[in-house]
Amino acid sequence: MRSENLDEEEEGYAERYAERAVELKAQCDKERQSVLKAGGLKIIGTERHESRRIDNQLRGRSGRQGDPGESRFYLSMEDDLMRIFGSDRLSTIMEKLGMERGEPIEHNMVTKALENAQKRVEAHNYDIRKHLLEYDDVMNKQREVIYQQRRMILEGADLKATLLEMADDTLQQLVEETLPQTSPEEWDFDALRNRMNLGLGLDVERNADGKTLRVGSGHALNADSMLPQDVLDAAEKEIESLYEAKELEIGADKFREIQQYVMLNVLDTQWKEQLLIMDHLKEGIGFRGYAQKNPLSEYKREGHELFEEMIARFRHEVTAMVFKVRVEEKIEEPLQKRAPTHFVASHGADVSEPHTVKRDEKKVGRNDPCPCGSGKKYKKCHGK
Numbered sequence: 001m002r003s004e005n006l007d008e009e010e011e012g013y014a015e016r017y018a019e020r021a022v023e024l025k026a027q028c029d030k031e032r033q034s035v036l037k038a039g040g041l042k043i044i045g046t047e048r049h050e051s052r053r054i055d056n057q058l059r060g061r062s063g064r065q066g067d068p069g070e071s072r073f074y075l076s077m078e079d080d081l082m083r084i085f086g087s088d089r090l091s092t093i094m095e096k097l098g099m100e101r102g103e104p105i106e107h108n109m110v111t112k113a114l115e116n117a118q119k120r121v122e123a124h125n126y127d128i129r130k131h132l133l134e135y136d137d138v139m140n141k142q143r144e145v146i147y148q149q150r151r152m153i154l155e156g157a158d159l160k161a162t163l164l165e166m167a168d169d170t171l172q173q174l175v176e177e178t179l180p181q182t183s184p185e186e187w188d189f190d191a192l193r194n195r196m197n198l199g200l201g202l203d204v205e206r207n208a209d210g211k212t213l214r215v216g217s218g219h220a221l222n223a224d225s226m227l228p229q230d231v232l233d234a235a236e237k238e239i240e241s242l243y244e245a246k247e248l249e250i251g252a253d254k255f256r257e258i259q260q261y262v263m264l265n266v267l268d269t270q271w272k273e274q275l276l277i278m279d280h281l282k283e284g285i286g287f288r289g290y291a292q293k294n295p296l297s298e299y300k301r302e303g304h305e306l307f308e309e310m311i312a313r314f315r316h317e318v319t320a321m322v323f324k325v326r327v328e329e330k331i332e333e334p335l336q337k338r339a340p341t342h343f344v345a346s347h348g349a350d351v352s353e354p355h356t357v358k359r360d361e362k363k364v365g366r367n368d369p370c371p372c373g374s375g376k377k378y379k380k381c382h383g384k
Contacts, residue, residue: 040068050121159259166315179228
């Protein structure tokens with residue numbers, strides 16, 4: 001029964017729609033004939049745009065699909081377009097010809113001068129867009145690298161090989177900075193020990209006599225004859241053993257989830273900081289032109305250096321967090337039974353039934369200043 005009523009309503013709606021459409025079409029045809037009889041649509045412009053494309057779009061409003069129409073533009077010698085490009089020269093010519101102020105000018109020379117001015121503005125705007133595109137291309141290349149790395153992590157690639165590669169790069173940087181290519185007497189073993197311990201959780205110790213350097217638990221090197229590459233090779237082997245020990249301790253699947261979480265978190269944080277740094281660099285890079293330097297080349301060079309530093313920070317933080325992570329299982333204690341709470345009224349009577357609580361003060365909104373006087377919003381202060 002209900003479906004029959006719906007069908008009748010739809011049929012009635014369709015009939016009313018068809019009747020209304022016929023009425024509106026007749027009205028539109030009548031108005032169209034009156035417009036055609038009057039000569040069609042006429043476009044009147046009070047100035048010319050910097051771009052010829054905009055003027056042509058306005059002209060295109062009239063005479064569409066073969067209908068009659070007309071367009072006419074009026075402009076002054078004091079308009080911005082004429083004032084910036086050639087207004088003084090044209091004004092001098094008009095004065096020599098004896099033309100008075102307010103008299104219309106319809107000479108082809110003015111039209112050509114106006115078109116040339118529009119071409120110059122369009123060429124200038126094109127150069128600006130091209131220049132901005134070259135700056136954006138620098139960030140786009142960095143973005144492609146970051147998104148490729150992020151996609152690799154999300155798709156669950158071989159995170160073990162990636163993490164060990166990051167650890168090797170971090171170790172190589174630490175060894176190069178603390179153990180230069182000089183005699184072992186000039187090496188900074190204390191800095192090497194502190195940075196490896198803090199960054200990777202790897203123990204590096206020297207014996208009391210100072211002749212033996214112990215890397216981890218299974219590698220002992222002669223401090224007098226060893227090379228930086230020997231320290232690096234021993235550290236890489238210890239890192240691989242440390243990874244396998246962590247995998248056995250935590251579990252392969254759990255350890256993989258931890259690596260994925262840490263990599264994504266650190267990568268997103270570092271990339272947001274990189275975007276902010278690059279924006280600040282772009283704001284002031286134009287001043288390099290005063291030093292006879294190409295701002296774009298300087299932006300590319302410094303942007304590449306900042307990106308390399310960001311990648312190094314990403315690798316260092318990931319390895320520091322993953323190799324030092326510990327998983328603790330928290331055992332929740334059973335909830336103790338609580339005694340029923342009784343509320344005591346001001347006159348001392350025991351109140352166990354619910355009662356209405358009224359607020360005497362005005363409610364503080366989330367975005368209102370905090371009543372404590374800190375100057376912060378309530379949601380960021382006592383409203384947390």
